[in-house]
Amino acid sequence: MAGTDSRRRAKGRRRGRRRAARPGPGPLSRTAFGTAGLLCLVLGTSLALSGRETPVVRVETSGHGSGGTGTPAAAQGAGATTGTAPAAPTAPVAPKPYPPSPPTRLLVPSVGVDAPVAELGLNPDGTVEVPPADRGDEVGWYRNGPTPGETGPAVLIGHYDTAHGPAVFKQLPKLRPGELIRIRRADGGTVDFKVRTLLQAAKDRFPTEQVYGDTPAPALRLITCGGRIGSDGHWTDNIIVLADLA
Numbered sequence: 001m002a003g004t005d006s007r008r009r010a011k012g013r014r015r016g017r018r019r020a021a022r023p024g025p026g027p028l029s030r031t032a033f034g035t036a037g038l039l040c041l042v043l044g045t046s047l048a049l050s051g052r053e054t055p056v057v058r059v060e061t062s063g064h065g066s067g068g069t070g071t072p073a074a075a076q077g078a079g080a081t082t083g084t085a086p087a088a089p090t091a092p093v094a095p096k097p098y099p100p101s102p103p104t105r106l107l108v109p110s111v112g113v114d115a116p117v118a119e120l121g122l123n124p125d126g127t128v129e130v131p132p133a134d135r136g137d138e139v140g141w142y143r144n145g146p147t148p149g150e151t152g153p154a155v156l157i158g159h160y161d162t163a164h165g166p167a168v169f170k171q172l173p174k175l176r177p178g179e180l181i182r183i184r185r186a187d188g189g190t191v192d193f194k195v196r197t198l199l200q201a202a203k204d205r206f207p208t209e210q211v212y213g214d215t216p217a218p219a220l221r222l223i224t225c226g227g228r229i230g231s232d233g234h235w236t237d238n239i240i241v242l243a244d245l246a
Contacts, residue, residue, distance in 0.1 A: 094216045094217040095217050095218060095245045097149060097150050097151045097217070097218050098147075098148075098149030098150060098185075098189070098191055098218065099149075099150075099187070100146075100147045100150055101147055101149070101185040101186050101187035101189065102117075102119065102141065102143070102147055102185065102186045103117040103141050103147065103148050103154070103156070103183045103184065103185055103186075104116070104117055104184050104185060104186050105117055105183070105184040106139045106156060106181070106182075106183060106184075107181070107182040107183075107184070108172075108175070108179075108180075108181050108182075109180060109182075110174075110175065110176070110179045110180070111171035111172060111174050111175055112171060113168060113169070113171070113172075115137055115138060115139045115158070115168045116137075116138055116139070117138075117139045117140070117141050117156065117183075118131065118135075118138055118139070118140055118141070119140070119141055119143040120140035120141060120142050120143060120157065121143055121144070122144075128142060128157075130157055130159075131157065131158065131159060133159070133162045133163065133164070134162075134164065136159045136161070136162040136164055136165070136166075136167030136168060137167065137168050138158075138168065139156050139157070139158045139168055139169075140156065140157045140158070141154065141155070141156050141157075142155045142156075142157065146218070147185070148183040148185065148191050148193075148218070148220055149183070149185070149189075149191040149218050149245070150218060151215070151216070151217060151218055152214060152215055152218070152219065153211070153212060153213075153214075153215055153219040153220070153221050154183075154218070154219070154220050154221070155212070155221045155223065156220070156221070156222050156223070157223050157224070158172075158222070158223075158224050159224065159225075160172070160224045160225040160226060160235065160239070169222070169224035169239075172222060172224050172239055172241060173198065173200075173226055173239050175195050175198060175241055176195065177194075177195050177196060177197055178194055178195060179194065179195045180192060180193075180194060180195075180246065181193040181194070181195065181220060181222070181241075181243050183220070191218070191245070192245070192246035193218075193219075193220045193243035193244060193245055193246055194243060194244060194245075194246045195241060195242075195243050196242045196243055196244050197241075197242050198239065198240065198241055198242070199211075199239070199240040199241075199242065200226055200227065200237050200238070200239055200240075201237060201238055201240065202227070202236060202237055203235075203236065203237060203238055206238060207240075210242075211223075211240055211242070217244070217245060218244075218245045219242070219243065219244055219245070220241075220242075220243040220244075221240060221241065221242060221243075222240070222241040222243070223238055223239070223240050223241075224238070224239050225237070225238060225239065226238065226239035
């Protein structure tokens with residue numbers, strides 16, 4: 001997996017919810033984690049034979065606001081003629097989070113994914129690690145973020161393809177809203193998520209807040225590469241799956 005600016009260090013405030021007991025380097029804030037992304041390794045001689053390192057994708061701060069896209073409540077009630085104030089909507093109850101436990105396996109039946117999950121930390125330069133190119137059938141979980149089932153967005157990263165051939169997330173763009181994602185955990189339990197939507201974003205316009213921002217309930221993000229192969233021989237975009245607790 002590939003991108004543009006390869007050396008900027010991650011910065012930002014620490015998330016308050018990170019636990020001191022979690023192994024590995026110190027946690028990143030969503031802004032800091034947003035400055036480090038994925039390596040997309042491209043099939044063919046452009047990378048397989050060149051010997052050059054693929055640069056790390058830099059996830060830029062999203063320019064989009066966090067407000068919803070629905071019609072404001074005041075506008076919805078503007079045409080009312082009864083004179084009765086509309087009842088206040090009932091706030092949805094957030095699903096109860098699971099206790100922390102690292103993921104061990106990812107299953108996405110509709111696209112044929114059944115893959116082991118390994119932990120990812122930070123590289124010496126502060127960028128996020130990615131699964132090794134020679135283990136393209138493996139998914140990586142960013143261990144300084146929430147575990148799947150905890151409150152907040154758990155992030156799993158996988159290759160789209162490598163110099164060795166199609167990889168674990170090759171079929172990820174075929175996912176549809178409502179389809180099931182299952183995470184097996186080290187505690188022996190399983191957490192189920194349902195796909196809410198898929199995003200495709202240019203790597204230099206990554207929707208950081210939408211992907212890594214705090215959530216009131218457990219959430220899951222699957223990230224890989226996509227788009228087209230640019231003039232530099234790397235994928236131009238990221239494919240992002242947003243999923244909610246089932």
